[in-house]
Amino acid sequence: MNQTEPLSQVGDPTLDMGEPLQMMPIEEAPTMEGRSNLRVFLVMMALALVLFCSALDSSIVSTVLPTISSDLRSAAGYVWIGSAYMLGYAAASTVWANLSDIWGRKPILLSALVLFFGSSIICATAVNMPMLIAGRAILGTAGGGMLQMVNIIISDIFSVSPMPLVHLAFPSSSRMLIDFKNRRRSLFLGLLEIVWTIAGALGPILGGALTQSLSWRWIFWINLPLTGFAFLVLVLFLDVHNPRTSPMVGLRSIDWGGTICVLGIALMLLIGLNFGGVTFAWNSAQVICLLVFGVVTLPLFIYCEARFARMPLMPLDIFKKAHNSAIFIITFCHSAVATGSDWFLPLYFQATRLASPLHSGVLLLPIVISSSLMSGVVGFVIHKTGRYIEIIRLGNVLVLLGIGLFVDFDSSSSLTKIIAYQIILGLGMGMLFFPPLLALQANVSSGQTAAATATFGFTRSMSASVAVVLGGVLFQNGMNVQQPRLVAAGLPANITDAFKGSDAGANVLLVATIENPEHQREMQNAFSDSIRHIWYLYTALSAVGVVSCIFVKKHVMSEVHTEVKTGLEGNRAQEKKP
Structure with missing residues (x-):
């Protein structure tokens, strides 16, 4: 079958916005005009739920780590509960995309959901710390695949370009009727990033509430109905190209x-x-x-x-352009700050404000609300204008300003200061969740979109893992450095020993039980000073992100969209396309 070629290369500044649309034959892949509004709504709802589960489990344990460590009698596992999820999240993220190129998006996404469901049961029934850590690692592997597949599927079925104003003015245009459903990638990515932001920041609140009212095990049990419902909807309504690659042929094609x-x-x-x-x-x-x-x-x-x-995880051509490399650097820096702030702010609240797990989650609401609202605004703006470079630059500056102000936090910081600084950071974070992805996709060929999206996701996941690991190391080493000061202040040995190194985070709730007010204040100062080292690290990374904006260039978002054909034959066909 002859295949219709796209009108122009992705990102081609010479694109003629007035030529008639040429469609890919229906045999090649499902097209948006063939999907009803109800089907699109159900698929997007299910994808949002998948993303919600993936983001929720990255942060839901952050406020209840001391409780879990105490219940399983393992203070040493405090850091590993979170790190195991991030390890699996980052390590396998690009592999999922590679598998979906071979066997199709739908079966791989459903496989990730099944793995997520099963590993949630392992975590919920864990009888010791090694079992929980193993379950969290598998859970992270599945969660990373879910995130990757949602972004790739959205990129496959929706156009990157905004709706041209001329088509809004003349709705009878055949171009408008054909393309209206396609031209919503930025809008849907913006809405999904709101879901991601809300889920990531709701995690600490929900984790604290479930732990206080039921048990910490319920933070894993709640995954079962959510993923089960999403699985059912996607089985019934997600219609993307299915290459039906045989297992043996597919296995030989894996990188x-x-x-x-x-x-x-x-x-x-x-x-x-x-x-x-x-x-x-x-x-x-x-x-x-x-x-x-x-x-x-x-x-x-x-x-x-x-x-x-044969089908590389990361096509090296992507990195040859300074624009793309700058996008990956910006993504790395932004993800580190976003994940690290969600992870270590609850620790700061529990130590300095003696907040409960639930209360420390509530104190994160300023950053949740501001970043969520900004994500929605950014999605609408890009949907209407197609402009992203100004948003990326302003977002990086606000992130640098916001996280830099966190250095000013101490054990006696007022609630007003805490809220104001979080709002500044949240506004910047909300501007950087998905515009860099659009900037990347606008500068790669259609055949490289999935690989570029996967590499973007890997960068984000790896950064989140590094942020949590390095942040934990800086905090623990900082608490070790504080030991002589605590001893000199007269704190008893049984108290100082409970806050050494890796034990400090696990025992943070014990700060509220220190009866001597002066001793309690000294311990709060020790926590605040140790956490400040984390803010220094994130501030430095944010500065790198600001500098990288120099290399981000403007590119015209392609107005033509053809859905991706997966599988081995589809991959070869996509490679021939611009």
Whole structure:
């Protein structure tokens, strides 16, 4: 069958906005004009629910870690409960996209949901810390796949371009009737980022509420009805191209070399950083070997992608343009700040304001509301104008300002200051959740959109993992440094010992039980000073993001959209397209 070619290359500034639309034949892939509004609504609702579950589990444990550690009698597992999810999230994120290129989006998304469902049961029934950590690692692997597939499916079925004003003015235009449903990628990404932001910040509140009213195990049980409902809706209503690739042919097409390398890089670097200064000394053989081999594996990964990969995890051509590399740097910096602030602000609230798990989650509402509202506004603006570069630049500046102000937090900061600083950071964060993804997709070919989206997701996931791990290391090392000061202030040995290194975060709720007011104030100061090191790190990363904006360029968003055909034949066809 002859295949209709797109009118112009993605990002081509010479695009003629007045030529008639040429459609991909219906046999190639489902098209948006063939889907009813009800079907689109149900699919988007299910995808939003999938994204909600993925984001919720990244933060729902943050306020209840002390309770879980106490219940399972393992203070050493405090950091690993969160890190295990992030490890799985980052390590396997690109692999999911590669599998979906071979076997199609729908079966891979459904597989991720099944894995998420099963691992939630493992976590909810954990009888010891190793079982919980293993369950969280599998849960993170599935959650990363869910995030990747939602972004890729949205990018597959909706156009990146805004609706031209001329078509809004003349609704009888055939172009308007054909393309109206396609031209909503920025709008839907904006709405889904609102879901992501709300879920990520609602996690601490919901986790605290469930733990106080029922049990911490319910933070995992609630995943079952949510993922089960989403699974059912997607089975019935998600209609995307199904290549029906046979298992054996598909297995031979997997980028095994790249998969092994990227898993090795992510796991060795993140585990090495997690061990450093806590489980083992930074100059220990264990930490040095993990970090060195993690870095050394990177050139091997590049070599495998360039020479052997039939369907590479990360096409190296994407990184040859300064614009794309700058987008990945901005994404890394933004994700680190967004995840780190959601993770460590509750710890700050519990230590300095003696907040309960539920109350510490409520204190996050300023950053939740401001970032959610801004995400919606940004989605609407880009949907109408197609402009993203000004939003990216302003967002980076606001993030730098907001997280920089966090350095001013101490043990006696007023509630007004806490709310104001969070709002500034939240506004900047809301401007950067998805515009960088649109900027990236506008500068790659249609055949590279899925791989570019997967690489974007991997960057975001890896950054979130690094932010939590490094933040935890800085905090724990900071608490170790504070020990002489606490001893000099007269705190008893049984109290100071409870707040050494990795035990500090797990025992944060004990700060409220210190009876001597002066001793309690000293401990609050120790927590505040230790957490400040985390804000310094995130401020430095935000500054890198601001500088990277220099290399982000304007690109015309392609007005023509053809849905992606997956599978081996579809991949070859997409590679021939601009």
